[in-house]
Amino acid sequence: MGRSETRGRRSRLVSAEILYPALAVSLLLVVWHLVVVGFQLRSTFLPTPVAAFSKVVLSYDTFLTHGLVTVFEVLLGFFLSVVIGVSTAFLMVWSRAIDKVVSPVLVFLQTVPYISVAPLLLVWFGFGLTPKIVVSFLMGYFPIVVAVAAGMNAVESDMVELIRSMAASKWQIFWKGRLPNALPYLFGGAKISVALATSGAIVGEYVGSDRGLGYLIVVANGDTNAELLFGTIIVVSAFGVSLFWLIRWIETITIPWHVAFRPGGDRQGTAAP
Amino acid sequence: MPGWVARSPRSSIVDLFYPVLALGLFLALWEGYVHVSQIPNYILPGPREIVQGFFDHRHDLLSHGPITVYEVLLGYGSSLVLGGLFAVIAVWSSTLDKAITPLLFFSQTVSKIAIAPLFVIWFGFGLLPKVLVSFLIAFFPVFICTVTGLRSVESEMLELIRSMSATTRQVFWKVRIPAALPYFFAGAKVAVPFATVGAIVGEWMASYSGLGYYLLLTQGKLDTAALFATLLTLSLISVVMYLTVLQVERLLLPWHVSIRRGAEVGVTM
Numbered sequence: 256m257g258r259s260e261t262r263g264r265r266s267r268l269v270s271a272e273i274l275y276p277a278l279a280v281s282l283l284l285v286v287w288h289l290v291v292v293g294f295q296l297r298s299t300f301l302p303t304p305v306a307a308f309s310k311v312v313l314s315y316d317t318f319l320t321h322g323l324v325t326v327f328e329v330l331l332g333f334f335l336s337v338v339i340g341v342s343t344a345f346l347m348v349w350s351r352a353i354d355k356v357v358s359p360v361l362v363f364l365q366t367v368p369y370i371s372v373a374p375l376l377l378v379w380f381g382f383g384l385t386p387k388i389v390v391s392f393l394m395g396y397f398p399i400v401v402a403v404a405a406g407m408n409a410v411e412s413d414m415v416e417l418i419r420s421m422a423a424s425k426w427q428i429f430w431k432g433r434l435p436n437a438l439p440y441l442f443g444g445a446k447i448s449v450a451l452a453t454s455g456a457i458v459g460e461y462v463g464s465d466r467g468l469g470y471l472i473v474v475a476n477g478d479t480n481a482e483l484l485f486g487t488i489i490v491v492s493a494f495g496v497s498l499f500w501l502i503r504w505i506e507t508i509t510i511p512w513h514v515a516f517r518p519g520g521d522r523q524g525t526a527a528p
Numbered sequence: 529m530p531g532w533v534a535r536s537p538r539s540s541i542v543d544l545f546y547p548v549l550a551l552g553l554f555l556a557l558w559e560g561y562v563h564v565s566q567i568p569n570y571i572l573p574g575p576r577e578i579v580q581g582f583f584d585h586r587h588d589l590l591s592h593g594p595i596t597v598y599e600v601l602l603g604y605g606s607s608l609v610l611g612g613l614f615a616v617i618a619v620w621s622s623t624l625d626k627a628i629t630p631l632l633f634f635s636q637t638v639s640k641i642a643i644a645p646l647f648v649i650w651f652g653f654g655l656l657p658k659v660l661v662s663f664l665i666a667f668f669p670v671f672i673c674t675v676t677g678l679r680s681v682e683s684e685m686l687e688l689i690r691s692m693s694a695t696t697r698q699v700f701w702k703v704r705i706p707a708a709l710p711y712f713f714a715g716a717k718v719a720v721p722f723a724t725v726g727a728i729v730g731e732w733m734a735s736y737s738g739l740g741y742y743l744l745l746t747q748g749k750l751d752t753a754a755l756f757a758t759l760l761t762l763s764l765i766s767v768v769m770y771l772t773v774l775q776v777e778r779l780l781l782p783w784h785v786s787i788r789r790g791a792e793v794g795v796t797m
Contacts, residue, residue, distance in 0.1 A: 375755055462732070
């Protein structure tokens with residue numbers, strides 16, 4: 256297949272990928288607006304999309320102040336998930352003994368609903384940022400461990416034997432064989448992890464806080480201020496999508512060889528609980 | 529290779545030895561630390577106190593527990609049914625696929641946890657908002673994994689069975705569905721903690737019953753031993769559900785489990 260042909264196909268793919276969702280979403284917004292106007296729903300029950308979006312624009316300073324707090328919590332929590340998650344996976348692949356102890360425990364630990372430790376963390380760390388960062392970290396941690404461990408193990412044994420036969424040390428096998436192989440998996444895990452980390456921070460704010468987007472949601476809920484609630488939902492969603500695209504962008508820079516032939520299968524990463 | 533990928537069911541008792549040993553050591557250290565450091569028990573109760581907390585609050589746990597279990601099971605069950613069904617629809621008809629799938633993907637950009645308060649405004653304090661949040665969070669992993677599974681059939685296989693003049697329906701039942709089942713279960717396993725989280729967050733928004741509510745109650749009373757006991761109960765619910773799904777998978781797909789590699793890492797597919 257020629258290069259120009261590939262590019263043509265890709266641009267057509269992109270336009271289909273953007274056009275249909277855009278159409279579907281605009282349709283949804285129009286229907287939403289008409290329903291609210293047609294049935295004369297009270298704005299405390301369901302505001303029009305216009306009202307919700309103009310709330311975002313008009314109160315942008317509120318959203319900015321509270322948004323930055325949440326951004327900080329999520330980024331720090333996510334950063335910890337990546338660092339500690341990759342280290343855990345590294346240790347598990349490095350040593351059979353550690354793997355034997357940690358793996359069975361991890362299977363159960365990853366099914367724990369981590370959001371429920373938020374009240375406990377509040378007892379331990381107070382109302383500050385720490386409990387939110389910890390919940391965010393706990394939520395984001397497991398997808399990273401699972402993905403990276405799977406990636407490091409997915410190196411073909413022929414490949415490992417080949418570099419071993421060239422007298423590569425265990426360390427070299429790791430750096431040149433296992434690690435590059437794990438990168439695509441890491442990014443796959445990171446896309447899920449970042450969405451979970453966002454939920455973690457917001458729920459941490461639900462449980463006890465005086466700032467952040469989760470706090471705004473609680474306030475809006477208490478005042479039955481649906482416009483503020485919808486505005487915050489829009490901001491949270493936009494934030495989630497931006498993080499997803501940020502990771503995708505880092506992915507294209509770090510492992511360009513991989514993204515090129517990936518059959519568009521990474522969209523599920525946007526799945527934000 | 530990590531143990532959870534390679535483990536065969538037969539060696540599981542031997543495999544459990546080291547984790548149990550590590551866990552015992554951990555609990556002993558914890559108990560020792562609590563005694564030596566004289567840390568107040570509303571900050572960190574020892575394992576023995578937590579067991580005591582279980583016992584002391586067994587009536588509360590037994591009255592709030594079933595409510596949460598009910599919410600989780602309803603949300604989880606509907607996510608399995610509808611997730612599977614939508615996946616079949618999306619793969620069956622390309623027109624419906626084009627209409628539904630973009631909307632579903634778009635809906636995923638909206639944080640379900642952020643819209644939980646909305647359900648309180650719309651549906652009140654009852655069961656429905658909790659079930660709905662639980663369902664919405666658990667739905668997508670099931671849907672996306674099942675779609676991937678239904679599409680994972682090799683084209684040679686499809687051509688072969690078509691050349692034997694199989695109808696579309698036969699192709700679906702004999703080829704696509706069996707191929708999709710392992711993926712469906714991978715999604716179902718990921719969805720277990722999601723469904724639990726959904727119910728808890730739903731209860732936190734507005735409720736006066738359920739373990740999520742009880743968690744906040746014990747926190748307010750600074751009864752940390754009871755809080756730990758509630759946390760453990762919630763985790764237990766999740767783990768039991770997970771093991772049930774694992775067992776059902778083993779029963780339904782005996783051919784698959786033996787050759788499974790990394791089906792546990794369903795999210796990353």
